[in-house]
Amino acid sequence: MIEITPLAVSAADLVVGTAPVSGHDVRLSLAPAAARYSLRARDPATLAGVIGRALPTRIGDMQGGIACLGPDEYYALLPAGERVPDGAGLPVSVVDVSDRALGFVVEGTGAAAAIATGCPLDLDRFAVGRATRTLFETVEIILLREDTTRFRIEVWRSFAPWLWHALVAAIADR
């Protein structure tokens, strides 16, 4: 007869840590609150005009806190509370998604290896200043490389507890 003891911790118990977690040359911490906007337009110039900011020109590039995620898609990470005009009536889409995601900072000389435990990107070829939508195991994230040894991960808030603990486990394994 197979008898499996109950789990000490269940998925329902997972919460995003309030204090940073460090180990094996990696530090995982929660990024401060931010304003987040999903920006869409067929014509980048129109969008740039609406928001009054320059846009990166190449998919995967970041400029002034705005990442180009696709041919008509940008993701703005701005200081908390900052507002972006909505471009009513113009062929653009500006949507406030500030509360949709949480930001994690993964930094240290082991940061890339920690992220590679669950992210299929070739991080050796993911230069500083690049940003892309990708996966960590089964969870969708936006990964931004802010420096050689510092990454930011944007994750939808209900997936954040799982991702936090998956990263903690990955850091512990190395």
Added chain:
Amino acid sequence: MSGYRLPAGGRIDRSRAIAFTFDRRGYRGFEGDSLASALVASGVTLFGRSFKYHRPRGLLAAGVEEPNALVTVTRGTGRTTPNLRAPSVPLHGGLVAESQNRYPSLGFDLGAINDRLGAFFPAGFYNKTFMWPRSAWEKLYEPAIRRMAGLGESPTTRDADHYAATYAHCETLVVGGGPAGIDAALTAAEAGGRVILIDEGEEVGGGALADPGQWAWLADALARLAAMPNVRILSRTTAFGFYHQNFIGAVERLTDHLAPTDANGARERLWRIRAGEVVLAQGAIERPLVFDGNDIPGVMLAGAARTLALRYGVAVGRRVVVMAVHDSGWRDALALAEAGVVIAAIVDLRETVDAALLAAAKAAGIACHLGHAVTGVAGRKAVSGATIAPGGTGAAQRIACDALLMAGGWTPSVHLWSQARGPLRWDDSWGAYLPDKSIERVRCVGACSGDWDFGGGVAVAALPSAKPAHQQKAFVDYQNDVKSRDIELAVREGYRSIEHIKRYTTNGMATDQGKTSNLNGLRIASEALARPVTEVGLTTFRPPYTPQTFGALIGHHKDALFQPLRKTAIDDWAATNGAVFENVAQWRRARYFPQGGEDMHAAVARECRAVRDGVGMFDASTLGKIEVVGPDAAEFLNRMYTNPWKSLQPGRCRYGLLLREDGFITDDGVAGRMAEDRFHVTTTTGGAARVLAMMEDYLQTEWSDLDVWLTSTTEHWGVIAVQGPRARDVIAPLVEGIDLSPDAFPHMAVREGRICGAPTRLFRVSFTGELGFEINVPADDARMVWQAVHAAGQRFGITPYGTETMHVLRAEKGFIIVGQDTDGTVTPGDAGMDWAVGKKKPDFVGKRSMMRPDIVASGRKQLVGLLTEDPDEVLEEGAQIVADPNQPVPMTMLGHVTSSYWSATLGRSIALALVRDGRARTGETLHVPMPGKTIRAVVGPTVFYDAEGSRLND
């Protein structure tokens, strides 16, 4: 076999003795030994019992192809691993290993009676014998067979270890760390790209480890690789699968080679490697020879004996005979003789062999019997002699020996190559399949490509013998106990394809996947069919190359991290306030809030009454939300949903019904027009991702001309539904900037303003049939607003309610739940929702399908209400419905119950059902047969409460 430790030689460290146990008896080996080499050195001949006949079995091989010597290793509670191959188990202090498939002991096994009765257990025996009576299979035959036939026992406790995983990338991945693989890695590394070299052994080196002449080169080459920053060497790592576009799965064993007290961290790591080029250097596996008695302990592969002697310093016996059809057997014999092992004779089926080999053997004092075959083996638990005869049929003579080595030629390991869909070609000189023309970015080097010099030989199906095959115990597949006569029987019974022969005989279907048996089986089938091997086919190679642990494949996806459990911003409050939860898609949602000792029935009844009579509040944050923005937003929604959208004024809401192309309902929800070019669309909780993907699909592939964009805002907004006659009274003091009066803010309207200081999109909508609001606030503010509403509602007796109450309230109103009252085959007409279809619209997704003959035909199942004659009887959801309960079984089923609840409001049960021609049956009594009784119920409308909808508009 009476093996012993040679006085010198091998790569073991004789200064470091290691104590371990096998079947609870203590042994000693040396640092660098495998479990197999240490046991052979201690004189052990018996390693296990065979799968079906429980025959005594010894060691056959020196690598992962080992079919017989399977052991269970226990490293503490929850750390038991069955079916490990003894040659691949590294020795460590305190190792605890046990043999398998024997009772009560390895030496005396009651199951061995099967061997005496072997004539009654031919191939296909189980299929033929245990078919009838059918009911006995599950209860009697299958458990009994499982007990008798089997490998190690599955662990029954939670795996105490944890497992890591990672992705990796390289320009060149080399699989196999023998000389060819090391050369390829060096060449690739010198070119500058990232190189990963994978080797499954304890030590990297492959065949070179059993060749002292190469040790200096090996040490130098490995040192050079280790010094290069662009090279990663993964030893103790098995590349188990080759997937699309040079994606390789590999498992690195991190701690099993250590004593449990020294083992820290993850036990294994799964490597998911994407490589620019894959170089396969998997080597080759020696083939056994098929003859009577070829499984008696002490009969083993010649190459394995060489490895034992030269790598581990272990002689397999004191008097060794070699049975060869291949030059490699002679080379191995000479190497063994040089290492100090007594070779009594070399027997070769060939009439002539290379003169140099013959001369060398004679010079070493070895008797040579050309043109002879072994026809019998003496001994049961250990070899005591071999009978040989000229041509297998001439005058027999017996040679005393305690080990008999087989050299049947070599089979290149094309496993990963074949998984990569690499083509194969038959090669007569190898008597095996070799990689054919190259495929993109994958190549084979060394023995697995056929580029290796093992010498020459002949390939034979079975050794010739005067004894007919059906009287021989000549094994082809050791691990699954398949004999040559089983394959011949399969052919006699009409099997022609090797795939069928494999399944009928189980040849090649054991945990070793036929690494030593496939080619011999193929050749025997080919001879029995009198057709060339290439016409008999070749079985497919599939991952994994060797068995891998579930733990490694699962990695961190277990226990609390099994999969994400999504929780809302209000979930904590619900947990603190005693909610009972249920999972909906990946979300967990509060199902009800029991108070005191309430059960679900009582809690839901109380919550329902509170909403109908006063006010309730509900966390609706999990609803899917999509912001549809752009000049063509209304046009886009008009094309997606069945309803008309263009006329909807900003500030107003509409219920939308979404069909698939086939005209069946796939989702629904309310959308609010926030501005001329901006909609706030909601979807079902479970449909959120699917609906967004479907919309994106149409937008990108069908209507790329539309200026409209979709953004998921599900997680941006927390949603608090406040429902009931007092809903307005509760929120009024909290809301700023919105006129809540019924005239200014009617049902199905949306306003923007502030609540408790937070920005809100306030919807006046209702899924309960009562006056209701859905407060959308940024998720960070949701908990604060929830608590403020809860506090403000206290004087009205505000009652938090869960999904169960929500379900009852909506069912009382006949509101459908997509996926519960619909099943993917329900049209708007079937659901009685023609009112939601814009008849004048030129097109929408699914419109054309609504004119299909089977959609307009009569006799479709329609959604109706059902009221049981006994008001206290609550129907089972899913129960079948018939017109006449007295029909013979199988009855004509008219439909089934989709939703059924106790309605506290109505003081009786209610149900919704999909019934054939349901609406035409209004007033008819139908029957729901249940175990022990039949329930009578009357068909009626789907709306049970406030049919006029007067309560919505208060």
